[in-house]
Amino acid sequence: MDIFTTMQDERGRLSQSEIRIADIVLNDFEFAVNASIIELAGKADVSPPTVTRFCRRLGCESFSDFKVQLARTAYVGMRYLKPEPKSIAPADVAQDIITKAQNALFLLHRGLDVDAIERAANRLAGAEMIYAFGSGGNSSMIANELQNRLFRLGLRITASSDHSMQLMMAAAAKPTDVLIGSSFSGRNAELVRAFMLAREAKVPTIALTQSGSPVANAAEITLPVDLPEGDNIYRPTSTRIAYLAVVDILASLIAYRIQPQATVTLRRIKQQLVTHRDGDDRQLLGD
Amino acid sequence: MDIFTTMQDERGRLSQSEIRIADIVLNDFEFAVNASIIELAGKADVSPPTVTRFCRRLGCESFSDFKVQLARTAYVGMRYLKPEPKSIAPADVAQDIITKAQNALFLLHRGLDVDAIERAANRLAGAEMIYAFGSGGNSSMIANELQNRLFRLGLRITASSDHSMQLMMAAAAKPTDVLIGSSFSGRNAELVRAFMLAREAKVPTIALTQSGSPVANAAEITLPVDLPEGDNIYRPTSTRIAYLAVVDILASLIAYRIQPQATVTLRRIKQQLVTHRDGDDRQLLGD
DNA sequence: GGTTCCTGCAAATTATTTTCTTGATACGTT
DNA sequence: AACGTATCAAGAAAATAATTTGCAGGAACC
Structure with a gap:
């Protein structure tokens, strides 16, 4: 899949x-992508052929193939190997946040249970009514x-962040x-109770939660999202992304499943929004 | 900055x-990252030295440096050069969505007006009261x-998605x-009116909007977000991310500006959430 | 007509891979 | 327990391939 994971998996x-x-390579990525095979061999105190063999063992064609693979995943994957140095200068903060967000997506993709998502999508696509629950800012946003x-796809759905309402x-x-x-x-705990009921x-x-958690155990289908949460208390956002x-994936899969119907409803909603604005048909749905 | 942009900028x-x-390189990226200088030269009907000179002109050390640079940005940057082939198999849909999201972040970062964000952060950090407006599903979520x-940082803020309320x-x-x-x-248009007022x-x-748009023109400070919206009507999400x-960047900058105060409030909120749950102090703020 | 710049050729350099060999370790046999 | 054999890691040197440099011809533009 990606070279970093492979390296960790094969390590044994x-x-x-x-x-x-x-x-x-893991510790000094910057050096590794820029180094020649000789330099890398020198730093590791091995001979160049050993480096070639190392690359082959990891499934690469050649040393340069290895470097390309490295450079490819690294843009996204590298930073989670290191802690965060950085300053609080706006440009650095921005870069840090964006990198972390990309990272979260990267890790999410790696741990994604596609099968579970598909089952969930099928269930939702066939539901007569959907109840979406979540509380506390982050999860209520998700709900x-x-x-x-989903309402745009013609499904009947209501969201609630109110525990009492959820139970009822x-x-x-x-x-x-x-x-x-x-x-x-x-x-x-309240969500667990609602699930039980x-x-x-x-x-x-x-x-939609951390695997192995009480909420996960209470539900029939779990869509696991397991990310290491950064320790900066000011920023819980990358997880949310x-x-x-x-x-998004869920909604897309459902959309494909009920396509004909969805297109019609969508067009109707769009029509309404557009005429209410200024007639530019290229606009997004919703602002 | 990144090699794709440089190539486009220097093209003239x-x-x-x-x-x-x-x-x-632009059209067949896959080929380019894997090819040797000879293969690339052959395909372009030029001699290898010309390729080397080309790389130098683009600010790279050498051809291999060029390839690394290419591979680095490409993981994220390449897909927006191509339309979407792909199937509707769950795994492909997932990959497509995640790639697009990463892309959106990449493009956002590239077009980010750090200066404007900083000014906005300063303004918000010093505000006596903040009104956050947005309507229509996407923007109301942002509000x-x-x-x-921001309320977690001890700021006074209210969000509204109701046009009449916004005007009042x-x-x-x-x-x-x-x-x-x-x-x-x-x-x-209603938001424009609120800004005018x-x-x-x-x-x-x-x-927080597209640059050059009516909303952007109506505001004193604009934080531009200019992304090409994919044409798949089922997925408006990458922009939202x-x-x-x-x-997130805004909130982080504000947090750093008013740090002492924010930490205290944050701890108080956290305390409350944690005791209400099950005493695990390592929990996130909000669920 | 001169200057500048692009370009390819060939040579030189450098990097990478292959082959061959040595040394080490593990395993089975007597 | 001692020996022999098989297997594998790893380096040296050689071969190969890739990349860069220097140079010169030629085109385009003053």
Whole structure:
């Protein structure tokens, strides 16, 4: 898949010299992409042929192929190997945030359970009514987002961030409905209770949360999002972007499943928004 | 900055042969990163030295340096050169969405007006009251997000997606307050009206929108987000992720500006959330 | 007509890979 | 336990391939 992961996975099967090479690449990425095979060999105290063999073992054609692979994934993948130095100058803060966001997406993609997403999409596409639950700023945004995306496809959906309402709705839901809930921490006890209630009534449940968490265990289908949260308390956002991406994937899959219907509804909504604005037909749906 | 942009910028100053090389690289990126200088030269009908000179002109050390640079930006940058082939298989949809999201972040970063963001952050950090406006699903999410992020820093802020309320609030705002509004399309006429009203009363205004648009023109400070929107009507999300990132940057900068105060408030909020849950202190703020 | 710049050729340099060999380790046999 | 064999890692040197440099012819533009 990507060369960094491969290096970590293969580490156990490498020889001493090769481990030295791997460590240098991992620790001083900047050096590695720019170095020639001779320089890299020199730094690792091995001979150039060993480096070639190392590259081959990792599944690359040649040393230069290895460098290209490295450079390719690295743009996104490298920073999570290092902590954050950086200053608080605006440009650095911006770069840091954007890199972290890209990283979150990268990691999300790597850990994505495509199968579970597909099952969830099928369930949602066939639901008579959808309840989207989430609380506390982050997850309530996700619930709203689900509503925002799915109602456009002609699905019946309501979002709620209110625990009491969630419980009542869960109790009122029917087996032909679907309950989908989000929890970043996976420890939202009220959401767990809502899931339990729904399951008793045979209502399908989908959780968007950390795998292995209470919320994950309470739901029938879990869409896991497992990211290392940075320790900077001011910035919980990169995780949220990953969640949004999952919602996006989900909504797209559902859209493809119910396409004919969705296109019609979508056009109707669009029509309405556009005429209400200024007639420019190239506008987005919703502002 | 990045090699693709450089190639496009320099295109006018290149010779015939060099333009041929550039076109091959731009059109067949996959080939270019894997080819040797000889293969690339062959395909462009030039001699290898010409390729070397081409690389130098673009600011690279050597041909291999060029390839590394190419591979580096390309992981993120390449797809926006091509339309989307792909299938609707879940794995492909997921990859497509994630790539597009990363791309949006990449492009955002490239076009970011750091200076404007800094000015906006300063304004917001010093505001007595902040009004965050946005309507229509996408922008209303941004307004909510602003509230969600900034109230944690101890700022006074309210978000509204209701046009009538927005107008009334704009009319009631004082010069020591700040109005910040978001519009993806830049054509939200009601938001423009709110900005006008605010400006008459000398209330500072900040717009998060497409540059050059009516909304952008109506605001005092514009934080431009200019992304080519993909034409798949089912997916307006990548743009949203870019907007979220801007909010994140803004919130971080503000946090650094008012740090002592923010830490205290943050701790108080955290305390409350944590005790209400299950006592695990390592939890995120908000779920 | 001169200058400048592009370009390819060939040579030189440099980088990379292959081949061959040595040394080390592990395993099975007596 | 001692020996022999197989296997593998790893470097040296050679071969190969790739890249760069120097130079000169030629085109375009003053």
